[in-house]
Amino acid sequence: MHLSYARGHSDIPLLDETIGTALRRTVARFPDREALVVPHQGYRATYAELWREVDQAARALIAHGVRAGDRVGIWAPNRFEWVVVQYATARVGAILVTINPAYKAGELRHALNAAGVSLLVLARGFRGTAYLPLLDEVRGACPALRETIVLEDDWSRFLDDGDMVSEHELVAREFALRPGDAINIQYTSGTTGAPKGATLSHRNILNNAYFSGLRAGYSQHERVCVPVPFYHCFGMVLGSLACIAHGACIVVPGESFEPATVLATVEAERCTALYGVPTMFIAELDEPGFDLYDLSSLRTGMMGGAPCPVEVMKAVRSRMHMGEVAIVCGMTETAPLSTQTTPDDPVDKRVSTVGRVHPHVELKVVDPETGETVPRGVAGEQCTRGYSVMLGYWDDPEATRRAIDEDGWMHTGDLAVMDDDGYLSIVGRIKDMIIRGGENIYPREIEEFLHALPAVADAHVIGVPSERYGEEVMAWVKPAAGASVSAADLVAACRGRIASFKIPAHWRIVESFPMTVTGKIQKFRLRELAAG
Incomplete structure (x- = not known):
C-alpha cells in the first residue's frame, strides 16, 4: 500500500543566511538592473x-x-x-x-x-x-x-x-x-480561533521565496507584476522576496487591484510573470477590451490563495500567454508554500492539482480522527513539516501547540488527496475557515461582531460557493425578541466597523437553527440549506 507521504528534493541546499545578506549579494551581482518599478508613484530603482x-x-x-x-x-x-x-x-x-x-x-x-x-x-x-x-x-x-x-x-x-x-x-x-531569528509577524486566522500572529524567520521566508522562484524558472531577466497585497505572504514573500532572491524586477501596478491597470502595466513594462488569486485572473479575462492589450511578454506567474477553477487556469494559459503559470498552495504558517506545479509537469496535473511537495519539505495526508497516514487517493488532513513551518504564533504557546504537533508537523486544516504520482489536490477544509478571493476569514470573528448588535439574538456564519471569489460569506441571523432586522440594516451596521471583505454577501433571517441533541448548531445543515 502506497501511503500519502512525500519528501521534497534536497539536492540544492537551503540558504543559511539572513534576508539582508541575500539582498547584499543580489545588489553586488546586478547593481544596474531594475529592481523595483512602481508606475503609480513614478518610482523606478x-x-x-x-x-x-x-x-x-x-x-x-x-x-x-x-x-x-x-x-x-x-x-x-x-x-x-x-x-x-x-x-x-x-x-x-x-x-x-x-x-x-x-x-x-x-x-x-x-x-x-x-x-x-x-x-x-x-x-x-x-x-x-x-x-x-x-x-x-x-x-x-x-x-x-x-x-x-x-x-x-x-x-x-x-x-x-x-x-x-x-x-x-x-x-x-x-x-x-x-537566519533563525524572527523577522516577520503576519496576522492570520490560522486553523483555529481569532486572528493570531504567525511568526516567521529569515530562514522560513527567504528559502520559500528562493525555491518558489527556482521552481518557476526565475532569473535576473524576470519582470514580475505583483498586484497581490504586500501585507500578505503572496505579495511579500512570493512577490517581493522571490524577486530579490533571483535578481528579478518587482513591478507594482497599483495600490490595490484594478484589472485594467494590471493589464496596461503588463503591456507597458513588458512583464514576464503575473501573480494573482483566481478572482483577479477572472476579472482580467473579463475586462472590456481585454484583447486589445499586448500580453505577449508574459511567460509564467503564480496563481493561488483560493481553489483555482480548471477552466480559469486553461484560459490564463491560452489567452494570457502564461503557458508556464504555476498553481501554488500553502498557508501563512508555512511561509507560505508547501506545493507548487512546475513547467515540466504534465498539463493535466498543472491545471487540476496544486502540484507536488516543495524542496526540503515533507507532506503527509492523515486521518483527522486517528492521525494515521492514509493511502494514496484517500482524503485526509494535509500536514507539513520542514524549514518552512513558522516559529509559532506570537506570544501564544497554546495556539502553537494546537497547530504544530510534538513531531513538528503543522496541521493545516485542509482536506487533501495525494495521487499515485505525488500530486496534491485540495478538496475542502476541516475547519470552517472561509477563503474569499485569497483572504482568510474566520466565521467566529464575524459572529462575535454580529452578536454585539442589540437587534441580533444569535448569528452563525458559513462560506458558500462563489464563481467569482471561490467562496462568499453568508450569515444566518436570529433577531432579538421584538426586534425587526433586515439584510440592509445588518450590512449598514457592519460597514466601517469590520473590514469590507468580511461583510457577509448573503443573509438569511431565521427564527431558529438546525441543532444537535446537545444544542450544537449543525453548520453542515446550514450549508445544505444554503445550497438548496
Whole structure:
C-alpha cells in the first residue's frame, strides 16, 4: 500500500543566511538592473539605488530607537516605501508586523497590541478610509506604540534621520543577526480561533521565496507584476522576496487591484510573470477590451490563495500567454508554500492539482480522527513539516501547540488527496475557515461582531460557493425578541466597523437553527440549506 507521504528534493541546499545578506549579494551581482518599478508613484530603482534607500531607512530606524527584536508595524497599500521598509527592518533585525490595509479600528488595535508594535509606518489612508482618525481612536489603548511615521508626510524627514547613524553601526547590527531569528509577524486566522500572529524567520521566508522562484524558472531577466497585497505572504514573500532572491524586477501596478491597470502595466513594462488569486485572473479575462492589450511578454506567474477553477487556469494559459503559470498552495504558517506545479509537469496535473511537495519539505495526508497516514487517493488532513513551518504564533504557546504537533508537523486544516504520482489536490477544509478571493476569514470573528448588535439574538456564519471569489460569506441571523432586522440594516451596521471583505454577501433571517441533541448548531445543515 502506497501511503500519502512525500519528501521534497534536497539536492540544492537551503540558504543559511539572513534576508539582508541575500539582498547584499543580489545588489553586488546586478547593481544596474531594475529592481523595483512602481508606475503609480513614478518610482523606478535599480538594485544599487534600492540598496541606497534601504540602507538609509535602516539607519533611520536605528536613529529612531528601533532595536533588534522590536516590532515595527506597516499599515499601507502597495507602495515603493513598503518594499523599502520590508528590507530595512530585515537588516536591523526588527520584526515587521504586516497589517491589512482594510482593517478598521478594532482590528488595528488587536494587531498593534497583540504584537506589541512600538513604531508604526502608515499611509494616510486607503480606498476612502482615512487611517489617522482610526489610529487616534485606538492609540490610547495601545501602550507599546510610541511613534508613527506617515508616509506622505514624514518619509523624507525620516530618511534624513539616517544620517545620524554610521554605516559601521548598521553593519555591526546586521551581522549580529541569525537566519533563525524572527523577522516577520503576519496576522492570520490560522486553523483555529481569532486572528493570531504567525511568526516567521529569515530562514522560513527567504528559502520559500528562493525555491518558489527556482521552481518557476526565475532569473535576473524576470519582470514580475505583483498586484497581490504586500501585507500578505503572496505579495511579500512570493512577490517581493522571490524577486530579490533571483535578481528579478518587482513591478507594482497599483495600490490595490484594478484589472485594467494590471493589464496596461503588463503591456507597458513588458512583464514576464503575473501573480494573482483566481478572482483577479477572472476579472482580467473579463475586462472590456481585454484583447486589445499586448500580453505577449508574459511567460509564467503564480496563481493561488483560493481553489483555482480548471477552466480559469486553461484560459490564463491560452489567452494570457502564461503557458508556464504555476498553481501554488500553502498557508501563512508555512511561509507560505508547501506545493507548487512546475513547467515540466504534465498539463493535466498543472491545471487540476496544486502540484507536488516543495524542496526540503515533507507532506503527509492523515486521518483527522486517528492521525494515521492514509493511502494514496484517500482524503485526509494535509500536514507539513520542514524549514518552512513558522516559529509559532506570537506570544501564544497554546495556539502553537494546537497547530504544530510534538513531531513538528503543522496541521493545516485542509482536506487533501495525494495521487499515485505525488500530486496534491485540495478538496475542502476541516475547519470552517472561509477563503474569499485569497483572504482568510474566520466565521467566529464575524459572529462575535454580529452578536454585539442589540437587534441580533444569535448569528452563525458559513462560506458558500462563489464563481467569482471561490467562496462568499453568508450569515444566518436570529433577531432579538421584538426586534425587526433586515439584510440592509445588518450590512449598514457592519460597514466601517469590520473590514469590507468580511461583510457577509448573503443573509438569511431565521427564527431558529438546525441543532444537535446537545444544542450544537449543525453548520453542515446550514450549508445544505444554503445550497438548496
